[in-house]
Amino acid sequence: MMVSTASTNEQPEQPEHRILRPYGDTTGDGMVQLSFTLPLSSVGSQSKVAEGAAVQLANKMGMDPALVVHSKPMGPDFTFFVVYGRVHHLVDTSKVVVVERDYPLLTPKEANAAIKASLRRRLVVVGACIGTDAHTVGIDAILNIKGFAGEKGLEYYREVKVVNLGAQVSVPQLVDRARTEKADAVLVSQVVTQRDTHLLNTREMSAAFRESYPSATRPLLVVGGPRFDEAMAAELGVDRVFGRGTTPGEVASLLVHRLTQPTTQPTTQPTTRPTTRKAS
Amino acid sequence: MSLDKLDHRLDKLDHRLDHRGKLDLDPDTVREARALAERAGRPIVDLARQHTTVSVERATLRLAGLAGADAEGTPWVNRLADVVRADLADQGGLEHGVALPVWDALVRGEADDLSALAQKASAGSVRFRLPEGRDATRARAASRKQVATGVRRMDARRRERDRMIKKHGDAPSKPWIYLIVATGDIYEDIPQAQQAAREGADVIAVIRSTGQSLLDYVPEGATREGFAGTYATQENFRLMRAALDESSRELGRYVRLTNYASGLCMPEIAALAGMERLDMMLNDSMYGILFRDINPIRTFVDQRFSRQVHARAGIIINTGEDNYLTTADAIEAAHTVTTSQLLNEYFAKEAGLEDWQLGLGHAFEIDPEVPDSFRMELAHALLARDLFPDAPLKWMPPTRHMTGDVFRGYLLDGFFNLVGALTGQGILLVGMMTEAVVTPWLSDRDLALQNVRYVMNAAGSLHEDFRPQPDGFIANRARQVLGESIDLLDRIISHENGLLDAIADGTFGLMKRPADAGRGLDGVARKSDAYYNPATELLEGRQ
Numbered sequence: 001m002m003v004s005t006a007s008t009n010e011q012p013e014q015p016e017h018r019i020l021r022p023y024g025d026t027t028g029d030g031m032v033q034l035s036f037t038l039p040l041s042s043v044g045s046q047s048k049v050a051e052g053a054a055v056q057l058a059n060k061m062g063m064d065p066a067l068v069v070h071s072k073p074m075g076p077d078f079t080f081f082v083v084y085g086r087v088h089h090l091v092d093t094s095k096v097v098v099v100e101r102d103y104p105l106l107t108p109k110e111a112n113a114a115i116k117a118s119l120r121r122r123l124v125v126v127g128a129c130i131g132t133d134a135h136t137v138g139i140d141a142i143l144n145i146k147g148f149a150g151e152k153g154l155e156y157y158r159e160v161k162v163v164n165l166g167a168q169v170s171v172p173q174l175v176d177r178a179r180t181e182k183a184d185a186v187l188v189s190q191v192v193t194q195r196d197t198h199l200l201n202t203r204e205m206s207a208a209f210r211e212s213y214p215s216a217t218r219p220l221l222v223v224g225g226p227r228f229d230e231a232m233a234a235e236l237g238v239d240r241v242f243g244r245g246t247t248p249g250e251v252a253s254l255l256v257h258r259l260t261q262p263t264t265q266p267t268t269q270p271t272t273r274p275t276t277r278k279a280s
Numbered sequence: 281m282s283l284d285k286l287d288h289r290l291d292k293l294d295h296r297l298d299h300r301g302k303l304d305l306d307p308d309t310v311r312e313a314r315a316l317a318e319r320a321g322r323p324i325v326d327l328a329r330q331h332t333t334v335s336v337e338r339a340t341l342r343l344a345g346l347a348g349a350d351a352e353g354t355p356w357v358n359r360l361a362d363v364v365r366a367d368l369a370d371q372g373g374l375e376h377g378v379a380l381p382v383w384d385a386l387v388r389g390e391a392d393d394l395s396a397l398a399q400k401a402s403a404g405s406v407r408f409r410l411p412e413g414r415d416a417t418r419a420r421a422a423s424r425k426q427v428a429t430g431v432r433r434m435d436a437r438r439r440e441r442d443r444m445i446k447k448h449g450d451a452p453s454k455p456w457i458y459l460i461v462a463t464g465d466i467y468e469d470i471p472q473a474q475q476a477a478r479e480g481a482d483v484i485a486v487i488r489s490t491g492q493s494l495l496d497y498v499p500e501g502a503t504r505e506g507f508a509g510t511y512a513t514q515e516n517f518r519l520m521r522a523a524l525d526e527s528s529r530e531l532g533r534y535v536r537l538t539n540y541a542s543g544l545c546m547p548e549i550a551a552l553a554g555m556e557r558l559d560m561m562l563n564d565s566m567y568g569i570l571f572r573d574i575n576p577i578r579t580f581v582d583q584r585f586s587r588q589v590h591a592r593a594g595i596i597i598n599t600g601e602d603n604y605l606t607t608a609d610a611i612e613a614a615h616t617v618t619t620s621q622l623l624n625e626y627f628a629k630e631a632g633l634e635d636w637q638l639g640l641g642h643a644f645e646i647d648p649e650v651p652d653s654f655r656m657e658l659a660h661a662l663l664a665r666d667l668f669p670d671a672p673l674k675w676m677p678p679t680r681h682m683t684g685d686v687f688r689g690y691l692l693d694g695f696f697n698l699v700g701a702l703t704g705q706g707i708l709l710v711g712m713m714t715e716a717v718v719t720p721w722l723s724d725r726d727l728a729l730q731n732v733r734y735v736m737n738a739a740g741s742l743h744e745d746f747r748p749q750p751d752g753f754i755a756n757r758a759r760q761v762l763g764e765s766i767d768l769l770d771r772i773i774s775h776e777n778g779l780l781d782a783i784a785d786g787t788f789g790l791m792k793r794p795a796d797a798g799r800g801l802d803g804v805a806r807k808s809d810a811y812y813n814p815a816t817e818l819l820e821g822r823q
Contacts, residue, residue, distance in 0.1 A: 037723045072726075075478060080723045132491025132507055136571075137606065137680070166573060166791075168494055192490055192508045226716065244684070 018093045030086040034058060042071055042079040054081040062087045099230040099241075103257035105249060108157050111256045115159040118260035119184075125154055125255065126178045126219075127187040128165035131201040135191035136167045138225055142187065142248050151249045160252070171201075171208045178209075178219055185220040185255050193227040199236065206237030220258055222251065301666030302747050303758045310667060313762060316769035317622035320779045325630050327780075328584040331577060332811065334496070334803035336585045337361050337378040339547035340815040343430025343555075344423070346394040347514065349500035356398035357548070358497045363401040367408040374805035376410050377813045383423040384411035394426075410810060424814040431592065431818045434554035438594040441557055444525070445534045451482035452533060453740075455675065455700055455708035457732060462487035462719060464506035466516045470523045475722075477527040477535045480729050483560060483707065485538035486520060488512050493543025493572050494799060498552065508719075512539050512549055517556035536560060538598070541586045542568055544578070544800045550586035554593030560639065560707075561590060564600035565627045566620065569783055570791045571603055575798035576783055587631030588819040597633065598707070599624040602643035602676040604788075610645040610680075614660050615764035616788060617642050619772075621664060622765065623779075625671070632819075635670035639707050643676035644696040652753065654695055659757035661703040662748070667762070672706025675699070682715035689713040690731065697735035702743050708732065 024031025036057070042050035051068045058066030063085035070082040106114065115123045127139045141148035143164045145155045155162045163181050165174065178186050188205055190198035202223050209218055224242035233241045240254055300307065338357040349355045364381045365373045382397065390406045391397035400406045411419045451457075459481035461473045473484045489506030492499075502519060503511040510516060517539065524535045536559035541550040546563070553561050565583050568574035590597055601617040601624075608616070621640045628638050642664050646653040664673050677696045682689045693711035700708045710728045712720045720728070748754035768787070775781035777795075786792040 035723070037721065074722060074726045075475065078722055080726060132489075132494075168491060168572070195507070197507060 020091045020093065021089070022087060030088060031084065032063065032087055033082065033084050034061070034063070035080070035082045037074070037078055037080050039077060040079050041076055042073045043076060047071065047073075050079045051081075054079075054083060058083045058085055062089055064088070097231070101250070103254055106253045106256055108152065108249070108252070111252045112157055112159040114256045114260050115157075119159075122159050122161045123185070123255060123259060124161045124163070124181050124183045125185045125187060126163045126165065126174070126181055126183040127189070128169035128174050128177075129167045129189050129191070130169050130171055130174060130205055131190070131197060132168055132192070136189070138189035138191055139164065139166075139187065142189070142224070142246070142251050147248050151247045153248045154252055156248075157252060160255075171205050174205065175208050175212050179212075183219045184259050185222060187251070188221070188223045190223060190225040190228070193225075198225055198227060199232075202236045202238060210237065220255065222254070224251075301662070301669060303662055303666045303755050304750060305663075305666055305759070305762065309759075309762060309766070313618075313622055313667075313766050313769065314626070316766060316773060317619075317626045320769055320772045321623055321626040321630070323778050324580050324780070325584065325627070327577060328581045331581045331804055331806055332374065332377055332813065333547070333578055333581045333800070333805070334361055334365070334374065335545050335547045335582055336813070336816075337374065338545075339551045339585065339589070340377075340379060340427060340813055341382070341394065342548055342551045343815050344394060344426040345429060346398060348395065350399075350402065353500060355497050355500055356395060356402075359402040360394075360398040363406075364408045368410060371410055372805070372808055374803075375808040376810045377807070379423040379427070379814055380411055380416060380419050380810065380812050381408040382419075383426070384409065384415055384419040387415070387418050387422055416810070416812075420812055420814070423812070424817065427814040428818055430551065430555060431815070434551075434589070434593040437555065437557040438592075441534075441559065441594060444528060448528045448531075449533045451536075453736070454672075455705040456482035456536070456672075457729070458483040458485060458538070458674075458707050458709045459725065460485045460487055460709070460720070462509045464489065464508070464510055465504040466502050466510055466519055467504060469510055470520060473520060474523055474527050476725060477524065477531060479726060480733070481535065481710075482533070483536040483538055484520075484524060485560075485562075485709075486510055486512075486516070488540045493540075493568065493574075496544045496800065496803065498545050498548050512552075514552045514556060517552055517558060521557055538562065541590070541597075542600075543572065544568075544574060544582075544803070546582045547585040547589070550589040550593075550595075553595060554589050558595060560596040560598055561586075562600065563587065563590060563597040564603075564620075564641075565624050566783070566788070567600040567603060569793050569798065570788055571600075573791075573793065573798050575801040575804065576780060576793055576795045578798070578800040578804050581804065583627065584631055585816070585819075587628055587633055588816070590637065591632035591634070592819055594637075596637045596639050596672065596707075597628065598639040598674045599641045601641040602645070605643050605645035606680050610643075610647070611650065611656060614656075614761045615768055617660070618663060618667070618761055618765035619768045621668065622769070625668065635668075636672065638668065638671040639674040640664065640668055640671050641674045641676060644678050644692075644699060644711075645680050648678075648681055648692060654699075655753050656757055657695075657699050658702060658748075659754040660761060661699050661705070662754065663758040663761055665703045665705075666758075673703075674707040674709065675703075675705035676709045677711025677715070679715050682713075684717050686713040686717065689715060690727065693728065694731055694735060697732050698739060701735055701739045702746055704743055 021028050021030040022032045038053055040050045040053055051071055054068050055066050066083050066085035068081055068083050072080045074080055127143045129136050129139055142153055143155055143162050144153045147153040154160050190201055206221055221238040222240045223238050224246055226244040228241045228243050230241050230243045338361050341357040346357050361378050364378045385406055385408055391400050457480055459476045461469045463469050469486055487509035489509040489511045492511055499511045499513050502515045503513055521537055524537050528534045538560040539558055541561040541563045568579040569576045601620045604613050604616045644657050646657055678692050690713040696711050710732055712724050712728050714724045772779055772782040780795045784794040
């Protein structure tokens with residue numbers, strides 16, 4: 001009955017080239033779940049039409065067979081559906097592209113030691129939420145002593161001087177402060193993504209730094225936020241983009257890696273190559 | 281002992297237990313906590329009385345009826361206040377208030393009304409002066425008369441609310457279900473809000489556009505462009521209130537409307553809310569200082585005025601203690617919530633707000649991985665309930681530990697709702713399982729409301745059966761938090777300049793906010809002996 005894909009059963013220990021289907025309760029069954037709303041009434045006699053419409057959508061999305069397990073009217077004009085079904089698509093993990101961490105993860109102690117040995121002074125980090133974004137949760141998670149995911153923030157690192165400018169900092173303010181503090185790195189967090197504000201703000205920020213610094217002395221520019229694509233660094237004109245779930249240790253390690261090795265060009269992009277490794 | 285006597289004694293015991301709440305907090309400790317909050321807050325009130333701000337003055341002009349904006353969108357209240365301040369720069373500028381110079385000009389016949397005066401002033405064809413003697417008396421009387429129209433308008437709106445509640449009925453049960461709308465476009469917000477009301481919302485909150493708190497003016501007119509929210513403007517207030525009046529008629533219950541009196545313009549926004557019959561306003565005594573880096577003195581002065589307006593307009597304030605928990609650990613920082621609630625209560629009562637108007641905030645933000653996290657949430661929520669038995673507490677859902685796993689988030693929201701049911705919360709902000717994922721979809725809201733309804737239906741009266749062990753985990757934890765908040769208040773008071781120094785040195789979290797820094801400082805002035813503000817006088821009930 002089930003179409004078993006070639007590699008799944010025989011070669012589970014070779015993760016580099018796996019061809020997969022979703023897993024419900026049996027290898028290769030291809031089962032997925034999906035929920036969505038259609039602007040359709042499902043009151044009374046219209047419920048059959050509504051369910052049929054839901055099945056049609058699921059079929060068009062590649063689910064076949066598709067089973068509507070739940071449909072609920074939400075007011076007179078909308079219906080919510082939960083659909084279970086099989087997809088026949090195969091995924092090839094060898095063709096997945098992710099940004100791999102191209103630097104070693106350091107403990108705070110190792111990071112401190114590396115900075116001390118290489119810079120012979122404290123590494124200066126200026127952080128902010130720019131534009132009108134008032135959500136400091138991201139920058140605070142990375143910078144505040146409190147930290148995130150069980151890791152202490154950069155303020156905890158003895159050899160790192162942290163200047164957290166907080167929320168709603170304008171780009172000129174940020175550039176000014178980076179200059180006064182002689183920042184080695186500038187960290188910017190962007191949470192609000194409506195109308196792509198996070199992308200617009202980031203481009204404005206990187207342009208401002210390129211304009212006011214010669215490229216050799218420009219601080220390392222790092223942006224982060226839950227909706228960033230980690231592969232967009234070049235497009236945004238920054239040195240590194242961090243997505244959701246990034247921990248302070250990862251950021252600290254990147255800073256140490258890039259800033260304590262003068263041979264590395266600050267504009268070097270992280271290597272992107274096919275891998276099965278999950279992005280942070 | 282006769283049965284009657286026993287009954288009587290049991291009644292008395294019951295009453296005592298009720299009075300002391302489920303945690304049986306020591307009344308002396310509670311009194312001490314309140315006394316400390318008052319000692320910390322009183323110097324701030326004195327400070328607020330001694331100062332005025334550009335926004336307080338502009339709010340006064342708004343109450344007098346000055347509305348609208350010039351072709352560039354700068355409100356006339358800003359134009360007029362700026363010219364008055366500049367003309368009087370040699371004599372101290374803002375320190376005398378705008379009422380005397382403005383109504384002196386009107387009495388002198390410089391213009392027929394405020395609007396014409398503002399236009400002439402921005403064209404540079406009026407010179408303002410500080411009137412003295414009989415001129416000052418005349419200006420004072422004229423300003424008082426005109427500002428009183430705005431205060432009367434708020435009074436009328438308050439009576440109108442009472443009438444509508446009587447006619448359509450109030451929210452059917454407690455807690456009131458509080459739902460958020462945030463499209464950025466008032467004309468999109470309206471159908472969404474009406475739909476949310478149909479689905480069961482008792483309170484609609486229109487989230488403001490990100491960044492409005494740092495604008496030193498209130499935008500004008502109906503707006504369709506906002507980031508992660510919709511601008512608070514008088515016209516947007518009016519449009520949304522009218523739409524919800526329609527919903528109230530349709531649904532047979534009064535649907536309340538909420539917005540934000542915070543940021544640099546909080547006095548003006550409070551006045552607009554009062555005149556447009558908003559029902560609740562987010563309004564916290566220290567939020568702007570700590571989380572928006574607004575100057576402490578600016579905030580405290582603006583706060584006091586806005587609270588006086590809310591008191592008069594019958595608006596329920598919602599304080600922002602949830603913010604302490606989203607930026608710090610919810611267990612370690614639990615006492616900062618209690619401390620802030622006590623301070624917010626003191627500042628609110630001082631400004632004339634009554635218990636029923638105090639939507640003191642708290643939130644369900646403990647890391648769910650921590651053992652006994654639910655018992656601790658329950659302890660913290662009960663502490664707030666017992667400390668403020670007559671306040672409609674505002675209970676806010678998890679955000680920090682919503683990971684994007686919507687299934688787990690839905691469970692967490694269920695437990696949040698259960699705490700709400702067990703602790704008699706007055707206002708329940710409905711948690712969305714898609715928190716941190718998307719702005720709520722139609723289906724998210726529907727599922728979230730099903731969650732609330734299930735819990736309230738299944739366990740809404742569970743609080744009748746629930747009384748924590750007197751020396752159990754929950755009671756002890758609550759006592760510990762209260763003790764820590766008393767320690768914190770002690771530490772605040774032991775600073776040379778009390779609360780101001782404590783805010784400056786980072787006593788509240790890691791944020792250090794000195795009194796001589798922060799946004800909006802240039803809009804603060806120490807009042808002169810000649811200072812006059814009819815709005816303050818009217819709101820404080822002075823003749």
